[in-house]
Amino acid sequence: MDFHLTDKQCDLRNEFRAYFDKLMTPELVAELNQTTGEGGGPLYQAAMKKMGDDGYIALSWPEQFGGRGLSALEQYMFIEEVARTGFPFPFLTTESVGPMLRDHASERIKHEVVPGIVAGTCNIAIGYSEPDAGTDLAALKTRAVRDGDEWVINGQKMWTSLCHMADYVWLAARTDPDAPKHRGISMFILPTTAEGFSLSPVHTLGGVRTNATYYEDVRVPADALVGELNKGWKLITSQLNRERLALVNVGFFSQKYNVLVDWAQTTSLLDGRKVIDQSWVRTHFARIRTSLEALRLICYKLAWQMDSNELNMADASAAKVYGTELFVEIYRLAGEIIGQHSILKRDSENVNIGATIENLYRTASIITFGGGANEVQRDIIAAAGLWMPIGSRMS
């Protein structure tokens, strides 16, 4: 056991931190604040392109694909540093969809799409969920039917986030309606310019825009199929553990904790004491810090397990449940420390650090059900971690 970073890992962290300190100019931060942290503005696009030019997008990819071959733990550290800055890096594109295209797409798609991902110029939206297929994703109904040299796609997807800025949709569709539900799904890459594709915005509580997307006789060439026919489910789930780890990265709150403590140490109450002189505030901070420490260790252990091929499915689900529920709780505790200022939004006058918490609290509500509802994650923990027989839902 060793709980210290190696010298090489420390160097890497310093390199990432220095890079993002430079990248995150005040102008870019201002633009990101206006777009509720989802990116898409001109400065965001420029920053993505710069990261591509500097070789910072596909760091975990093998060198022959423009990456640096980082280990899972090093890649976790990279995401920690990105998350620390608040830059909305498209992890799903670079860590999940990108590697699947790189390894399983046709030669045409590999040439057409993959270089753009590495260069930071290509955006991909994910078309998994449907109105009737959420956590039970394999119940999806969108159909892809072969017609000569083409696939014809019909159906509707829900929560197709970032699709209004995307060049492609990474789409799960049913290709064999007679097979058991997990064995009749295939993956496609579909340009958003395709005829028959349309979308309508969905505005969420957090202020983040997402989309419903519609597919009416959308035709794509045969080689838009990625991976083997009817083997899409395996492809989707092959990256789930990495996605779950990225979702609960401790970097999303570590630097904010530091800033919040500093604020409480230096900000005066009406009676002249500092905010942190209140005993309940200290206890709140102690709870936040102790919980974050556990999350930090859970995440590093999971990343280490990935590198040593010892990944335990129960631990991946435990990280997802613990991390997502912790974030929601921490945003509440942080809001309490700040007080009524934590309901002022970023575009208000007189904002302080509370505006960040206001935004986080509002946008955090999706994480406990997104990426696999926590109830289902707990079932996985009970089954894979404690060998308890699972209920009828899974059979």
Place this chain on the structure above:
Amino acid sequence: MKFSLTESQNEIRQLANKILQEQVTEERLRSLDQCENGERFDRALWQQLASAGLLGIAIDEAHGGMGFDYFALTLLLEEVGRSVAAVPAVTSLAGAAMVLTEYASDTQQQQWLPAVASGESLLTVAFSEAMSSSDLTPHSMQATPAEDGYTLTGTKHYIPYAQHADGIIVSAKLNHNENILVIIEPGQAGVSFTTENTTTAEPQSALNLSAVTVPSSQVITQGSVANDAIQFGVNCLVTAYCAVQTGASDAALRMTAKYTSERKQFNTVIASFQAVAQRAADGYIDVECLRLCSQQAACLLSDKPVGLDAQRAINDAVTMAKIWAGDTGHRISYTAQHLHGGTGVDREYPLWRFCLLLRQMEFSMGSSQQHLTDLGDRIADYSVAMS
């Protein structure tokens, strides 16, 4: 960052697990339950652990031990928790022997450590006082200089196995900001005990010292070094409780998973009810948080800290581990009891001893809330920043 054990650490863990799982049977625990107050001590098991070399895991080879570090010792402690063995491993090995190894003179080490490793002598530690919590600086135990040494007067509480020990490490106040650490022998004039019956029936006592003469040969350290030694001893003891708590909560949770997978109600095993599975899953997360924070504290304690930041990092890691030990212990104990229904409280079924042990560990050397208060004060002082 590395989360696997070395080969020799694995061997230690497997050896400890094998002996404790084989020896600490329900039958043996039941016969120990019949002991008189203050006598629940599995001496035969203690000697078996000694014969296997396990009492000397963290004692130097020069003194008859294996010469591994504190972390390796916590592997034994986790197994002690997993088996609810009635042995003084925490106080004698993680408390007393670690303090002697780090701070005692060669003569003192030679006097005590080989005998601790062989099981011939038992040591314990007296840090706690009435109303002391996570702050274990001595207040009421007073030391005054005397001819060739000191005179100690005062009372210590909750001392595990005090009346079975051959030596008791006692902390005392020397003056307003200096302390002293001595080793008292129970036969010395002015030493008396009051038995304290604990929730687990682990023997504990109050130690009353009435003008006890302590020659300089029994002084381990004094002055500012004594403060460091007390902090080190407290850290070792608290982290040891966390390791025991990890083993005990893991065992109680797994016992619960097994029981609910066999117990049928409404014609089906109750583990298949999602409400039951979800609560057990929360327990799994709690145990994992406790395990990782405890292992981190034990590893950091095994390093030699250089400088203030490193010392703070150790203290903070230990505090956070104990907060998890308290919270996880409480939640696992209650979850295990609840999911077992009436079986969980029946003394014919083995769960009850785990629940009592979890509660005793929760409140030993500072509850979660006391440690949270400490940590909060440190955050106000130096932020305990996230890297």
